Each structure stands twice: as C-alpha cells, then as structure tokens.
Amino acid sequence: GAVVSQHPSRVICKSGTSVKIECRSLDFQATTMFWYRQFPKQSLMLMATSNEGSKATYEQGVEKDKFLINHASLTLSTLTVTSAHPEDSSFYICSALTERTQYFGPGTRLTVL
Amino acid sequence: LAKTTQPISMDSYEGQEVNITCSHNNIATNDYITWYQQFPSQGPRFIIQGYKTKVTNEVASLFIPADRKSSTLSLPRVSLSDTAVYYCLVGDNAGNMLTFGGGTRLMVKP
Numbered sequence: 001g002a003v004v005s006q007h008p009s010r011v012i013c014k015s016g017t018s019v020k021i022e023c024r025s026l027d028f029q030a031t032t033m034f035w036y037r038q039f040p041k042q043s044l045m046l047m048a049t050s051n052e053g054s055k056a057t058y059e060q061g062v063e064k065d066k067f068l069i070n071h072a073s074l075t076l077s078t079l080t081v082t083s084a085h086p087e088d089s090s091f092y093i094c095s096a097l098t099e100r101t102q103y104f105g106p107g108t109r110l111t112v113l
Numbered sequence: 114l115a116k117t118t119q120p121i122s123m124d125s126y127e128g129q130e131v132n133i134t135c136s137h138n139n140i141a142t143n144d145y146i147t148w149y150q151q152f153p154s155q156g157p158r159f160i161i162q163g164y165k166t167k168v169t170n171e172v173a174s175l176f177i178p179a180d181r182k183s184s185t186l187s188l189p190r191v192s193l194s195d196t197a198v199y200y201c202l203v204g205d206n207a208g209n210m211l212t213f214g215g216g217t218r219l220m221v222k223p
Contacts, residue, residue, distance in 0.1 A: 002159070004156075006156075036213075043200070043213045043214065043215050043216055044157070044200075044213045045213075046213070091154065093156045093157075095156075095157075100145050100162070100204075100205065101145075101147060101159060101162055102147070102159075102202070103159060104149070104156035104157045104158070104159075105156050106155055106156045107154065107155060107156045109154065
C-alpha cells in the first residue's frame with residue numbers, strides 16, 4: 001500500500017518550453033501533496049504544498065508563476081514548469097500525505113537544454 | 114518547524130549493526146519522527162515512524178528517548194544494498210513536516 005507514482009520519469013526539453021509532471025497516489029487519497037526539488041548530492045528542498053481544491057502554498061523564493069501546481073483531485077497533483085531554463089534542470093520529487101506519513105514518488109529528472 | 118541534525122556520513126561493514134542518530138531539539142508535542150532511505154535518482158522510501166520509546170518493524174528499529182529531542186535509527190546486520198542516504202523527518206499529521214535535514218550518507222563496505 002501507499003504507492004505514489006510520477007510521470008514522466010525523465011524529460012528533456014528545450015529552453016522556453018513548459019513541462020508538466022504528474023503525481024498520483026495509487027491506492028489512497030491524499031488531501032495534501034508536496035513538491036520537492038533535489039540537486040545532485042544535496043537534500044530535498046520543499047517547493048510547495050498542494051492541497052486538493054485550493055491554491056498551493058509556495059515556499060519562500062519559489063516563483064508561483066513559474067512553477068504552477070494544480071491539485072484537482074484527491075489522487076492527482078500536477079507541477080508545470082513554465083518557460084523552463086537550464087537552471088531549472090533538477091530532480092523533482094512529489095509526496096502524498098496519508099494520516100501522518102509522507103510517501104514519495106520515484107522522482108522526475110528534468111533536463112532543460 | 115522542527116530542524117533536524119544528523120551526521121553527514123557513516124561507514125560500516127557488512128553484517129554490522131548501524132545506529133544513526135538525529136537531533137531535533139525543538140520537536141513539538143504533535144510531531145512524529147519518520148525515517149527515510151534514498152538511493153541515487155530515486156524518491157525517498159519510508160523505513161519507520163515513531164512518537165516515543167521504541168518501534169520495531171521488519172527492517173529497522175527506532176529508539177526515541179523520553180524527552181524526544183533525538184532519535185536513533187538502528188539497522189541490524191547491514192548489507193551492501195543498505196548503502197544509501199538516510200533522512201529523519203519530524204512533523205505532525207497536518208503536513209507540517211516539511212524541512213529535510215542534510216541526511217546521513219551510509220557506506221557499507223564488504
């Protein structure tokens with residue numbers, strides 16, 4: 001139980017394009033999901049908290065107009081990186097909260113050329 | 114938000130018991146302690162969670178002293194495949210568990 005999936009697992013795009021990443025809780029419903037990014041050899045950095053049916057809460061320094069988050073159902077949250085640039089290249093990881101435990105997706109490797 | 118502090122790295126040998134300690138001095142009453150394992154290019158994997166005293170499951174034990182200002186993850190008889198980064202995360206069931214510490218990079222040697 002408590003499986004979270006992400007799609008795609010890897011994406012390469014050109015600078016200036018937008019990329020959408022999906023996060024799904026497969027066997028449970030999650031009112032709250034989280035989006036993190038992780039650079040090589042570093043810890044996970046929280047970007048935003050996504051709550052079903054309401055606007056996401058962004059961490060300080062994270063541009064909400066660049067990283068669009070939608071949590072339209074209890075099993076799906078999406079992160080759209082708009083007008084991506086090479087510095088947005090990173091490993092993006094989502095998690096879904098059930099009771100008091102976060103379960104993480106496998107991550108999405110984004111490379112912006 | 115509770116901040117966590119862990120050793121940056123640890124070395125061990127196959128078959129040994131490994132104990133990784135995490136400090137969380139400003140843990141709140143409603144906070145639980147959760148440990149995760151992460152391999153390169155993968156999302157963190159849940160290991161164990163506890164509130165106080167001792168919790169044990171099929172892969173690990175978690176020891177939490179009475180003041181709850183620290184916790185120790187114990188991995189019995191590690192193998193090479195346990196080489197990974199281990200994170201402790203402190204938070205409550207409202208999702209206020211958002212700050213990952215630096216994690217502990219465990220290297221298991223043959």
